[in-house]
Amino acid sequence: MKSERRRPVRSGLWLALAASVAIGTAGLDAVTEAAKAQVSRATEQDIEAANPAFQGLLRGQRTTIDTSKNREARGGPGGPPAAFPGGPGGPAVPNPSRDPRDFSGNWTGGGENGAPGAKIVEKRPGWVATTTLDGQRMLFVDLGVTPTGGHIYQNKNELVFVRSTELRARRIYFTDHHTPGAVPTYNGDSIAHWEGNTLVVDTIAIKGMIAKLDNDLEHGLHHLLMARPTLHVVERITKSADGETLTDVETWDDPASGKPPVVTTTVFHYAADAPAYDSEYEDGGDLFGPGYGTGFK
């Protein structure tokens, strides 16, 4: 029996989750209130000085655009809007490729399958703003360890993983050598090769703080790994025979930590490719600084 296709998790939940973990408190509601309390919005003087085009946004008003008006003006197709692929009335979701070396398509993870094997590596007492916003954001979304999944494109040169949470890409190149003198980046320098039908991804030169989340939201962030220049991550990714799942077994090894490597597993499920948009995460940064967009509501 064919398994039910999953729709990607909308990113709002993950934004709230990010806030929860960033502030290091338990309970989403309480965290959100705490987060709201430290959002500093633009002053009235700022707003007066701003262009009328976005004064409303600066005032924290959520702008809703009547797109039906635009469609009528364009003379485009009328009638009800399109339905999500795989959803009620929507187009069918194509079956996943059975090619064990073809990872292309849309994948979701998380829930009961999100990194169940994660172990505490380095429990830090607090969460200090020593990194930039990107560093903070990378905590949750980079290095492909997010359990939220995304879209994979694959060609002979590279495999690109576009995350569904904030539409940013991680690139993995099919080559046998790392970039000489690779400058540390949030995604690191990732190279890959095939061992049979297993894709082996080797990543070095990772910067910032990287987290492993488990499903235990009640206790917040437990699986935190501080990326040092010595951090080395090896992923072994295999596709199931029916093409429905990708299993990513990640080995996190930081010799400088003096601790044994950590092995975690993330399972991704082939899913309907729902349209993905950009803004929730972009404005999530307002949590940390001057309110500039819609931010938290």
Added chain:
Amino acid sequence: MMRSMIKTTVACAALLAAAHPAWAEADLEGVWKIATPTPALLTDQGTLPPLTKAGLEIYNQNQAAIAKGDRRSWDPVAKCKPPGEPRTYTEMNWPFELFQSKDRIDFLFQWNRLDRAIPIMDKQIDDPDEPFYFGQSVAQWDGNVLKVEVENIKPNTFLDDAGLPHSDDLTIDETWRLRDPDTLVGTFHFVDPTIYSSPWDATLVFKRQPAGTRVLEDSCTDRTNSNDYATIDNSLVK
């Protein structure tokens, strides 16, 4: 002679078939970069777009701010917000990588690692309750031309670095096609009665980058040292 021609034709057809997937009308994939730096978007006639009085007022404010070296008071990009559509294609003259599948097109920009994802569908999905930096787009193939309809664009974005404004009425009809294997052409038809007195058109041309060109990881907040976004009240940290 005839047999040779047939062989050649078959071989060419096979090569073309291998060049792009059967479901796509054209293979646009690759790493592209704007052919000519375009800090200010002009019409196809080389003129300033036809701004209304309201539009001109905003544009002049922005121009005056730029002249004073001030972007932070008006330009969301100065705070690392996405440049929007179509400005992102011209930002920093940096490359983007284009991927396509049967159901989706992705423009993966170097600028702050942004992605513009466009579903290939015949109509818009009535889903969002808020506008987006890249707007809400759908695409369809028309022969070798990818046609994209864009609406629901965040009104705090600008169309170019020079501060061309728009309202929430803006719609953009785009086409994307190959002029030749190494040249990608994007056309943009702007309709926004609040800010522009008539529809207008602009064209951006992109050159394919050499094989092996990588789109690097860019972090806007790191690049601009925008640490003000990273200030957390540590009293909230347990």
